[in-house]
Amino acid sequence: MSRFHLRSTIFAALLLTLALLPGHVTAQLGPPPEPAGNPLTTAKANLGKALFWDEQTSSTRTVACGTCHIPATGGDDPRSLTDPLALHPGPDGLFGGADDVVASPGVPLTDATGKYLSSPTFGLTEQATGRRTISSINAGYSSSLFWDGRAEDEFVDPVTMAVILPSGGALESQAVGPLVSDVEMGHAGIVFTDVLARIAVSKPLAVALDAPAELLDWLRGRSYAELFEEAFGTPEITAARVGMAIASYERTQFTNQTPFDEFILGGDVLTPQELAGRGVFVANSCDRCHELEIMSDHDFHYTGVRPPDDDIGRMEVTGLEDDKGKMRTPSLRNLELRAPYMHNGRFDTIEDVVEFYNRGGDFDARNKDPFVRPLMLTQQEKDDLAAFLKRPLTDPRLAGEEPPFHRPTLYTESGRVPVIEGAGLPGTGAIVPQPVALEPPMVGNPGFTVAVYDALGGADALLVIDDVDPGLTSPISGDFAFESIVLEGAGAGAGFGSVNIAIANDPALAGTEWFGRWYVTDAGGGGTEAVTPVFRFTVFEQIDHGDIFIDGFESGDVGAWTSSSP
Numbered sequence: 001m002s003r004f005h006l007r008s009t010i011f012a013a014l015l016l017t018l019a020l021l022p023g024h025v026t027a028q029l030g031p032p033p034e035p036a037g038n039p040l041t042t043a044k045a046n047l048g049k050a051l052f053w054d055e056q057t058s059s060t061r062t063v064a065c066g067t068c069h070i071p072a073t074g075g076d077d078p079r080s081l082t083d084p085l086a087l088h089p090g091p092d093g094l095f096g097g098a099d100d101v102v103a104s105p106g107v108p109l110t111d112a113t114g115k116y117l118s119s120p121t122f123g124l125t126e127q128a129t130g131r132r133t134i135s136s137i138n139a140g141y142s143s144s145l146f147w148d149g150r151a152e153d154e155f156v157d158p159v160t161m162a163v164i165l166p167s168g169g170a171l172e173s174q175a176v177g178p179l180v181s182d183v184e185m186g187h188a189g190i191v192f193t194d195v196l197a198r199i200a201v202s203k204p205l206a207v208a209l210d211a212p213a214e215l216l217d218w219l220r221g222r223s224y225a226e227l228f229e230e231a232f233g234t235p236e237i238t239a240a241r242v243g244m245a246i247a248s249y250e251r252t253q254f255t256n257q258t259p260f261d262e263f264i265l266g267g268d269v270l271t272p273q274e275l276a277g278r279g280v281f282v283a284n285s286c287d288r289c290h291e292l293e294i295m296s297d298h299d300f301h302y303t304g305v306r307p308p309d310d311d312i313g314r315m316e317v318t319g320l321e322d323d324k325g326k327m328r329t330p331s332l333r334n335l336e337l338r339a340p341y342m343h344n345g346r347f348d349t350i351e352d353v354v355e356f357y358n359r360g361g362d363f364d365a366r367n368k369d370p371f372v373r374p375l376m377l378t379q380q381e382k383d384d385l386a387a388f389l390k391r392p393l394t395d396p397r398l399a400g401e402e403p404p405f406h407r408p409t410l411y412t413e414s415g416r417v418p419v420i421e422g423a424g425l426p427g428t429g430a431i432v433p434q435p436v437a438l439e440p441p442m443v444g445n446p447g448f449t450v451a452v453y454d455a456l457g458g459a460d461a462l463l464v465i466d467d468v469d470p471g472l473t474s475p476i477s478g479d480f481a482f483e484s485i486v487l488e489g490a491g492a493g494a495g496f497g498s499v500n501i502a503i504a505n506d507p508a509l510a511g512t513e514w515f516g517r518w519y520v521t522d523a524g525g526g527g528t529e530a531v532t533p534v535f536r537f538t539v540f541e542q543i544d545h546g547d548i549f550i551d552g553f554e555s556g557d558v559g560a561w562t563s564s565s566p
């Protein structure tokens with residue numbers, strides 16, 4: 001062997017060693033792979049974006065995929081940190097223990113007719129998911145999704161059970177799940193054909209307040225059938241196509257413009273502290289699991305966040321005792337925007353997570369990963385590590401939801417959600433019954449549900465909605481609604497009921513304001529009836545995103561689609 005060859009062999013071996021060093025990253029994060037059976041097209045991604053942000057895909061018309069996956073918070077749910085309804089009681093079923101999970105609110109438990117049922121855990125209000133939301137951004141790199149990996153590589157049409165994509169379809173498999181979950185988006189007993197029927201009768205994004213100009217340009221006021229035709233060649237709205245469209249949109253949602261990506265490309269962009277933090281990250285084997293550009297091995301580990309019996313994680317899928325409590329390693333990209341952390345959302349800050357790893361986790365089990373052990377980091381090292389986990393991993397386009405992360409404004413983010421205000425009158429047990437009014441008061445909404453809870457079980461209840469506050473004594477009429485029901489449940493404060501109102505498809509209703517209360521026949525509070533606080537709403541017209549062209553406005557003209565046309 002010549003000296004030249006020897007030298008190049010040594011050089012090659014050295015390169016190989018470098019490449020094999022854990023955490024050695026060599027390239028900027030590329031776009032996620034596309035399965036052969038579902039190549040990415042603009043039409044499919046646009047359709048997927050409309051579906052992802054359309055709250056009409058949920059039984060109550062109040063929850064879209066995007067409700068729990070907001071780009072400005074890294075594709076995670078900002079409500080987890082702020083909304084009391086985000087709390088799930090965990091395995092013991094009781095609120096207020098260490099096993100509680102900080103998660104995401106979905107829909108109230110609803111039946112197929114749109115009436116609300118009482119959930120044993122959440123009553124009449126929105127139910128929370130059992131785990132913290134995982135980001136839908138950068139989700140296209142793994143061959144299995146969810147904390148336990150139950151959304152698999154092979155995509156099977158949930159209606160026909162035909163294998164649509166033999167591999168590479170984890171996003172597609174995942175996307176068809178939440179639509180038929182009676183916690184996240186669906187009603188009790190929902191099947192996927194119910195979802196397809198709902199999509200077919202909905203005007204795309206009719207409840208969204210506005211949408212990015214490019215998306216409006218593409219929608220042009222067309223029906224979902226027309227949009228499916230453009231994306232897939234024929235107008236059929238099928239489960240496979242819903243999954244493939246949403247997955248296509250999600251494949252456009254990846255963040256590779258972080259300082260870390262520039263650093264990988266050789267850029268001198270990290271501060272000395274961030275660089276030191278990168279050193280702490282590698283020296284303490286964080287990159288054994290949070291590896292490669294995506295900062296995840298997509299594998300399952302028990303790290304001692306909770307006792308393994310609390311949430312058996314991967315074992316739910318494999319049945320293997322050794323998988324008990326294992327969760328899929330989350331990517332660390334955009335971590336800073338995505339609090340709270342871990343599958344149970346129990347850590348509010350990155351510093352809390354660093355402390356968790358520094359003490360070697362909080363619980364032990366036979367299958368705990370040996371790399372999670374006490375690290376004895378100095379305060380300086382902890383600070384450096386936290387600094388590395390923040391700015392360097394965060395794509396600056398997310399916070400302001402810049403393209404491609406721009407999106408429609410949800411109904412629930414608008415001022416259109418009914419407002420509950422004022423005082424009511426108590427009934428038995430000195431309990432004031434409470435109203436529920438969440439759903440879009442939209443012209444032509446065939447199922448606008450309002451409910452009452454915390455009332456006397458079995459009592460008669462009267463719903464009155466009128467153009468003035470009907471007051472604290474039941475009136476004799478109501479122009480919008482006047483309906484009596486018998487409450488379900490037994491005992492003080494345990495009664496509940498709901499009414500499903502069809503709002504006429506009459507444009508003259510748009511802009512009218514209404515006030516509603518429930519009157520429960522219950523003398524236990526001293527008077528003759530218990531009364532809820534008032535709920536107030538203004539009926540809005542279905543937003544016809546096509547009007548902007550009919551009216552000759554530029555699609556970038558906000559006024560053109562926020563004000564409805566006659």
Ligand code: HEC
Binds near residue numbers: 064144183
């Ligand atoms: C009510 C809140 C909520 C809604 C609505 C919701 N999700 Fe999620 N999403 C979650 C939660 C919670 C998880 C984690 C659940 C688990 O792992 O058990 C999750 C996980 C995911 C993941 C997995 C990411 C990963 O890396 O494993 C993707 C992708 C995703 N959701 C996309 C969607 C899509 C698409 C829709 C609409 C069809 C949707 N979500 C609707 C809360 C929600």
Ligand code: HEC
Binds near residue numbers: 284285306328340372
């Ligand atoms: C043995 C594999 C493994 C090692 C080593 C590891 N992690 Fe993790 N990491 C995980 C898993 C798995 C989770 C999710 C655990 C859960 O929620 O139960 C996680 C969660 C996290 C989270 C929360 C992310 C989120 O979206 O909620 C952060 C931050 C984190 N790890 C940082 C680190 C740091 C810093 C180190 C090194 C000190 C480290 N990890 C070492 C596997 C690992």
